[in-house]
Amino acid sequence: MHVVYPLVVSALLFSIGVYGVLARRNAILVLMSVELMLNAVNLNLVVFDVWLRDRLHGGQVLTLFVIVIAAAEVGLGLAIVLSVFRNRRTIDVDRLRDLSERDLMSPTTAGPPGSGPSGPPTPPDAGPAAPGPRPAPSGSGSAGALDPSEAG
Template identity: 65%
Template sequence: MHAVYPLTLAALLFAVGVYGLLARRNAVAVLMAVELMLNAVNLNLVTFSALLRDQFGMGQVFTIFLITVAAAEIGLGLAIVLMLYRNRGSAAVDEARELGEDGALGLKRLPAPAPPADSETDKAVAS
């Protein structure tokens, strides 16, 4: 078996996934790009397993494990994106960067309390 064709395809899939991860602003498109990169890794695992004629099929075993992890990741990621869209009205990744400051429900931060005003006696003592 020639390993050049599937490895080239996997490299192209991974490159498209990296481009999608770096260039997209929509969270669903970012999740699809991550899934594309994981599928490129799966293709590499199966290719090297067939190329090395592994008698235990460890490439296929790792591929099945990685497909399971990817399915769980997509399920959890889509649930987070759905809640983000419901609360904020947008699935843009740039707007989700403030989740640590504003909270997951889109609540606004309270303004900082104002410092106490100086009384007239404090002004007289200071001068």
């Protein structure tokens, strides 16, 4: 078996995954494309394992691990997608633009819970677990507001 064949297939598969990640709007399709890329990596791992005749079978074991991690990733990713969907009624990634500046974009909705703060005018709520120093009273108010969410 020439190693080049599976490697080329893997490279092409990876590129297709890249295209999917970059071009798809639906978050679930983006997740699928990520799976494609992971599979390309898996193929690479297996091929090199076979080619190098690894005694520890590192490539194949790692492939198994990647599969497991991919499963976990899909689980978490879908949970996030669902949570976004619950709050926004949409999972189009190009409409989730809370990272952008306010005056450029149309004032979209609130920050999704758990995905970081968004609205500059809102002071971070005085939660019970609010950490001591709030660094920036104006602007993002990022640090003070992020802490409680990271605690979850």
